[in-house]
Amino acid sequence: MATRAALVVLLALSLAAVAAPAGRVDPAPKLLDLQVSNGSTPFAGDRRLLTTVSPNADGFRDRAIVGFRLTLSATVELDVLQTVNVKRGKNTVQTISSQRQAFSAGRHRLVWTPDRSVRSGTYVLELTVTDAEGRRRIYNDFPLAGRVRVRAPVVRIQRIDVSIGPRYAPGQTAVVSVATDARSLNVDILSFRNGRGAADPKTNASPIAPSAALVWRGHRNAPGSVRIRIGDWPSGLYFVRITSRDGRVGYAPFVVRPPELGTSRIAVVLPTNTWQAYNFADADGDGWGDSWYVNGAFRRVDISRPYIDSGIPYRFHDFDAAIMGWLSARGNIDFLTDLDLEHVANGDLLAHDYDLIVFPGHEEYASAHEYNLLRRYRDLGGNLMFLSANNLFWKVVFQGHEMRRVGEWRNLGRPEASVVGVQYVASNYGGHQGAYIANTAGAPWVFAGTGLSTGDGFGRYGYEIDIRSPATPPGTILLASIPDLMGPGRTAEMTYYETAAGAKVFAAGALNFAASVDDPVVARLLDNVWARLTRP
Known part of the structure; x- marks a missing residue:
């Protein structure tokens, strides 16, 4: 070829x-x-x-x-x-x-x-x-x-294309669009929180109930709809999985949000803006994926499209699946999407409802409203945990179902390091990775029980990395680094800082950090950070 x-x-x-x-x-x-x-x-x-x-x-x-x-x-x-x-x-x-x-x-x-x-x-x-x-x-x-x-x-x-809205509350009815020429289908709902039985190999989530069988022969020439009532399910990330007898399978992710914000004092925000930016599905049928990563001429993406890779967000299994399991084992947590943040009026309300907001994935794309919301939340003493890298990098605006990329926040006078603590410096797409070198002196509580001392290495990280900048808040502590990973001065940095208002902010500094949570050393480190940041 x-x-x-x-x-x-x-x-x-x-x-x-x-x-x-x-x-x-x-x-x-x-x-x-x-x-x-x-x-x-x-x-x-x-x-x-x-x-x-x-x-x-x-x-x-x-x-x-x-x-x-x-x-x-x-x-x-x-x-x-x-x-x-x-x-x-x-x-x-x-x-x-x-x-x-x-x-x-x-x-x-x-x-x-x-x-x-x-x-x-x-x-x-x-x-x-x-x-x-x-x-x-x-x-x-x-x-x-x-x-x-x-x-x-x-x-x-076409195999099985599945599309669903990104967010629902208990009691709502989700309308799932299914496009396939299969004659019969089986429908499952997969969960990281309340699933039972064997984990699905592509998502790591498990079915919450036996499959429902559907006769589909009347919908072989056009998309059909399946209605799913959202039960009294725990807030979390779910997948609709639809399979046919010949082995075709399609998925669609959705979040069950809490009945009201603040049901838990902890919120997890999934990077749905980034998922759609990296969605290469071709909605208009011209043969080219509708994303600026496919063709720089694109400036807008339709955030209602099904995901191209059997309906699973780009590299979800590589970067997101493991941390979803870890978070789902933390107990009662409110799971939200980027779109949910667009519906919160201001940072004061967010600070009233939550002690900690966790960004487990690649939160690269943020609107002005989301950026303002998080900055105000932090300024009022709200805690933030960023478990990936390259966060709050691009400014986007929404018009209906379209998301438009405007420019880099740092070039608009609002560098992301002022909130996150670090900001994007380089990427190598996984071509070369390195171990974080611990620096335990500044915050020894982070490394308690890990067995790590200053100078010890842990994990293998890369893809995209963050570093401190002149906009980094004063007093930010360097917890670990991968010196010159992507060239001189292009060092990955894991950081932590606190503010006078009481905010505590942790940033992992490497794109694939959360994917290593199955490593006992990393799991203990995250347990320590979690214990500290979940305290008001």
């Missing part, structure tokens, strides 16, 4: 032609009446250049058929492009299948039958037409402002 940078695809948008004698330029061959279908019934939203395929070998929607009328005899090459391939912070375009065939002028078709292993999402079917004289025309589509768009067929690989 060949891997090409998105820039290569962009350059391919030009139409090549070879000059003919006497100064005349003969046109490259064209594909007219270009269209794509699945050979079966269209799924809702399919159109002339978009079709839905579900590769499960049941004879229904198993292949993509590209039809066209060729103006001249030529060779037509079909390359299937996986346009979402975000690695090491950059997106590349990967060719996962190729075929080439010579045709005479007239009507023809090419067929792509994807393997079961092809990931869910949309794929661009790039077509290159070359005649005997070398004249060439390329059909693909790169959605960049100001560029000519040469439309190409797009195939949506």
